[in-house]
Amino acid sequence: MFGKNSKPSTHHFDTLVSGKAEIVGDLHFSGGLHIDGKVFGNIIAEDDSKAVIRISEKGVVVGEISAPHVIVNGQVSGDIHSCEHIELASRATVNGNIFYNMIEMVMGSQVSGNLMHRYRGKPENRPAMPKSVTHEKPVFNEGVEADSKSVKAVADAKPAVAPKTTGATPVAAGAVKDKKAE
DSSP states (O other): OOSTTSOOOOOOOOEEEOTTOEEESOEEOOSEEEESSEEESOEEOOTTSOOEEEEOTTOEEESOEEOSEEEESSEEESOEEEEEEEEEOTTOEEESOEEEEEEEEOTTOEEESOEEEOSOSOGGGSOOOOOOOSSOOOOOOTTSOOOHHHHHHHHHOOOSSOOOOOSOOOOOTTOOOOGGGO
């Protein structure tokens, strides 16, 4: 997949997390997801979908991944559940357990955790992949407004990580006086 002699990808990636992006929170997706940036949260796709996640050599995921098809060439800190196929490319570094049906590892990939062949057999006989989330996502029905409780819960949710500060003290508007005016 990522080597010089490998075949080009036949997957279509609808969603891109660019190299300059950082996402804090869970990411639910279907289709294709390509990550060049950083995701701090769990990444979740449905078991019976054809969803594919690809983490490039620049990509970083800190959280659990649960998707049918997973391609890793970057860093993952967390467990990976792949009920179909997982590929660990030459620059892949995984700090966590890998639960798989079929696995492909290229020389140079690193795993600090256990490899467990959990999703074997026919799809209807396999156990469901876990869908661990840090916050429940609100339910929005198409054409119907969400109830006020779920919208308020999302609005009131506090971020898991405090915003970065540069060391400067914020100044309220109008608090700075012009010394020449005195």
